[in-house]
Amino acid sequence: MWDAEVDVVVAGAGGCGLVAALAAAEQDLEVALFEKTEFILGNTASSAGMIPAAGTRFQKKAGIIETPEEMAEDILKKNHYESDPELTLALCRESAKLIEWMADSLGIELSLVKEFSYPGQRNRRMHAPPSRSGLELIKKLRMEVTKHENIYLTLKSELTDLIMENEKVIGVEINTSHGKQRIKAKKVILATNGFGANKELVKNYIPEIADALYFGYEANTGDAIKIAEKIGAALDSLTAYQGHSAVADSAGILVTWGTIMMGGFMVNKNGHRFGDESQGYSEFAKEVLLQPEKHGYIIFDEEIYQQLLSIEDFKNLSEMNGFKSAETIEGLAKTLNIDIENLRVTFEEFDQAVDVGEDAFGRTSFPKKLNGQLYGIRVVPALFHTQGGLRINTHAQVLRQNNSVINNLYAGGGAAVGVSGNHSYGYMSGNGLLSALGFGKIAGDHAAAMIKKERVETK
Structure with a gap:
């Protein structure tokens, strides 16, 4: 047998x-x-x-x-x-x-x-x-x-x-x-x-x-x-299930949530934030899925960028020119094809929230202010595993x-x-x-x- x-x-x-x-x-x-x-x-x-x-x-x-x-x-x-x-x-x-x-x-x-x-x-x-x-x-x-x-x-x-x-x-x-x-x-x-x-x-x-x-x-x-x-x-x-809110749309590579936890934020194509990103990348995935065209954009700065280059996927994305960058938030909005005025206002509101320690969405995790060269990347939500x-x-x-x-x-x-x-x-x-x-x-x-x-x- x-x-x-x-x-x-x-x-x-x-x-x-x-x-x-x-x-x-x-x-x-x-x-x-x-x-x-x-x-x-x-x-x-x-x-x-x-x-x-x-x-x-x-x-x-x-x-x-x-x-x-x-x-x-x-x-x-x-x-x-x-x-x-x-x-x-x-x-x-x-x-x-x-x-x-x-x-x-x-x-x-x-x-x-x-x-x-x-x-x-x-x-x-x-x-x-x-x-x-x-x-x-x-x-x-x-x-x-x-x-x-x-x-x-x-x-x-x-x-x-x-x-x-x-x-x-x-x-x-x-x-x-x-x-x-x-x-x-x-x-x-x-x-x-x-x-x-x-x-x-x-x-x-x-x-x-x-x-x-x-x-x-x-x-x-x-x-x-x-x-x-x-x-x-x-x-x-x-x-x-485990969802994820940040798969690079252009390359199909995971963008580490460290971009958020070290001080970044996410907006939709209209330049608006839509929730507390720090709650977790799994539950935030369904929020991204509800946005126009079902995608979002992570915004962060040079300091965060440099620190995350030790992560293999992040480094690979960088070498593939997956990240867009600009010296100003208006320039970054233009490069990402996001509404310029809305993103400028969002950036200012986020900057103020860092000072206060809380925003309208209930986020209280603000490790730093975003300064200097700014970076952004378009991301889509994903199901990782059940x-x-x-x-x-x-x-x-x-x-x-x-x-x-x-x-x-x-x-x-x-x-x-x-x-x-x-x-x-x-x-x-x-x-x-x-x-x-x-x-x-x-x-x-x-x-x-x-x-x-x-x-x-x-x-």
Whole structure:
């Protein structure tokens, strides 16, 4: 009946799947890692590569003392206390161990991002590779996988079914270039991300962002959700998602929200601001979608521009002449083809708001005044990835409607429910990448521990 047998099957070779495979392989287990596309990318590759964590040695070196409980409270406050508190805290408690494992065991160079904080984060807690690029993370993780002879990575191999026996998952069915194969496994980890690329599901669950650009990986069609639901898995928070308000319209490259958090603002084509940009790039995306021609313009200055050149995507945009600049706000308006008089008035009102410390939209985050050479770029809103999925416990085990465990089945990343609650406003920067890598590590570790325990019990 079986074409092969391994200890652990991991479906999906993005950030979550790679980490899960590495965690299990470190325990001398045989791991089969299947990826349905011909590339090792996923949403992690298109991210900024910034992983939030509390209590790391990198924070301590910078004089930041932070607990997982404080980090969890920030996340819960951002999502209006909609995410599972135990699951949220478990992920935060894993975060520092994850960062230091990646640095020490995998040899991935990480450092604390000190340039700016994201909305809702009381401390600097983002950790990233030198390029501030998720693609660099994926390349490093892929390189580590190739060093393990006990990880069997197969591309163009799509999970099509879970095989059950006596209420337990005992294997998977995989559609490969050589036909369907049945792989027996002691544990199965679902890491196929969410359903952002499935237009039908997006329109059904999150219609408010259905008309936005999809900026995630094309393979994220909800496979794990559809397959696991057939065997009784529960689903949670399918209305949650990460949006983004700032994809460069000309180049299809993400413009860092640091442009806003360091003191910039956004206007529509008429030169008017339309909300509190500092609330967060995820929830602000639907506001941009409501503007004329569904786009906006970020305005910032030379000081911000220079500081952000350390970010790979920002630097690439600069080299592609993606940013327009001028010595005056009137000149910038002309270059961007925005109403000149309206933008001048908006700029003056924003300048006054910096002095007062608050504006008509309720924004209170004004790090500086904009001075000198001014910059602008046209941006469009996007859906990055969904944040709802299979219900899991703190060990990343998949649960049924009655919260009982589906034995031998795990999920992480976009395939599982995240910690962003039920709406776009609940997304805090880094939630998606932390859920992918964090739950991947939790799943891989727990699966390995359970296999070793079961071996001892059967002797």
